[in-house]
Amino acid sequence: DIQMTQSPSSLSASVGDRVTITCQASQDISNYLNWYQQKPGKAPKLLIYDASNLETGVPSRFSGSGSGTDFTFTISSLQPEDIATYYCQQYDNLPPFFGGGTKVEIK
């Protein structure tokens, strides 16, 4: 199984800050990586697919990069509505495990 290690597990930043989350796969997954946003009491929402492609309707302040084993998710300018937990998920191989999540809070 491919394990996904996400860091940090939580972070606190100010409105307007640049926020970066990393996800490391235990083996090469090419670019088969999703990033999700989950707000409390809601289902996850797909933000980024294929590591760097923005899902339709998602604000451009969200971006993703990386390939192979190391990936980065960035919010270029944190907004109050971005308060949520973010998850990466690999889909190169079954089982498509998720990372442990990163809880983003406002400082």
Added chain:
Amino acid sequence: QVQLVQSGAEVKKPGASVKVSCKASGYTFTSYDINWVRQATGQGLEWMGWMNPNSGNTGYAQKFQGRVTMTRNTSISTAYMELSSLRSEDTAVYYCARDPGNVWGKGTTVTVSS
């Protein structure tokens, strides 16, 4: 619009089974795999398995092998996830999600309590 509508909350006793439904609309049900993901309170997302609604083929996470069964009824565009031998640790919100992950149900809360 494309959506997945899940069945309502369930309360079960330890040892019982639960069957959660996920009704698809707004797209051709047999064209996209359905995944099931669960989330215990305050915890992360846990992938349980997938089903191809066209063929009925399934794949389950090793953790749930022997306890989970995923089925479908194509005539009503509905997928099902049945989990047996429930224990307290199975208390969670259970989600269905359509590949490639851009359509999710709202979740079904399953509580296992004596």
